[in-house]
Amino acid sequence: MPTIQIGRAAIAYELRRSATAAERRITVTPGHVEVMALTTDNDGDIAGFLDRKRQWLFNTMRDMERIAASRHAVPRFMTGSKIPYRGRNMPLTVRRTDAERIAITYRNGFIVDLPHWTGVDPDHLVASELKHWLKQRARRDVNEIAADYGKRFGLTPRSIRVADFANGWGSCGPEGSVLINWHLIFAPRKVLEYVVAHELTHLRHRSHGRAFWDYLATIVPSWKASKGWIDSHQSELSSDFLHVTT
Incomplete structure (x- = not known):
């Protein structure tokens, strides 16, 4: 999944092309950003559009995060939590x-x-310490999973790291650098394995065409179940519970 960098945040988005749309647009919903481009757009057209919308996207994401944060009570960190x-x-x-x-x-x-x-x-x-521990464990798990896929299928990225994402679960850059959202430590291990495999598959197939999904199925036969889990539980995969107010 491609990303746009805004400050320290890597905002992942789904890119779709439309033959009937009259103009490009961005749609932001909790946990998801969709960029609608024209079928005639090249990479430069899309990059320029996103650059012009950078401040709007940042403000919109920030406002949605504030709204979401106001809806949840913050738990306390004591025995029994x-x-x-x-x-x-x-x-x-x-x-x-x-x-x-x-x-x-x-x-x-x-x-x-x-x-x-x-x-x-x-x-x-x-x-703070729980967040640090969980992020370290996410890095360990991601590196173990990536090493396994590299050994078995020859899928070796230029680099792989765990990062904070404003939304989205992973990305694979054009030069083969893979980013994985550390919040996936809250998901079952098989879901994390699916996301890592998904991004590593982009090393072979850049777009989400038939060849991409066919190849993914050869290395993760159960990918549909994992994708279904993450689609159903994505609102729960958040570190908001780690933010404590006084």
Whole structure:
């Protein structure tokens, strides 16, 4: 899926072409950006259009994020809370310790050991450390999956990294650089495998034509089930629960 870079955010979008549209347009819905181009447009036409719409797109995405954030209560990070991880809500246990540094372990749930110097309201610290732990785990999983596909199918990207996406789940640049949304750590492992395979398939087939989907099916036969899961649960794959207000 192509992306447009706005500041530090890589905004993924679905590109569609229309033979009947009178003008180009961008449609933004929660978790999805669609760019409608003309059938006569070349890459330069589309890039110029997106560049002209850059500020509008940034403002629209920001406004939608504010609206979404106002609809959800922010949970607190205490023993008994649930943390989404690989498609399940796992229990959180927060403990005090005399150690100098915070530590997170995972054994059928998250265990956070807080050092003595933390205050009586450690929510911000726990949220920050959980986010860091989850992003690190996402990087590890993505690299493992990509290495496996590289070994079995010869799909080796120029680079692969995990990033924050304003929306979308992955992208493969024209030079073979792959980006994966770290929020996929909240989805089942097979869904993450599907997204990685999807982007690696673009190394062979750039567009979403028949050849693309046929090849993807040879390396991930169950891709339709994983795509269906992500289409149904995409609103849940968010790190909003890690943002704590006072």
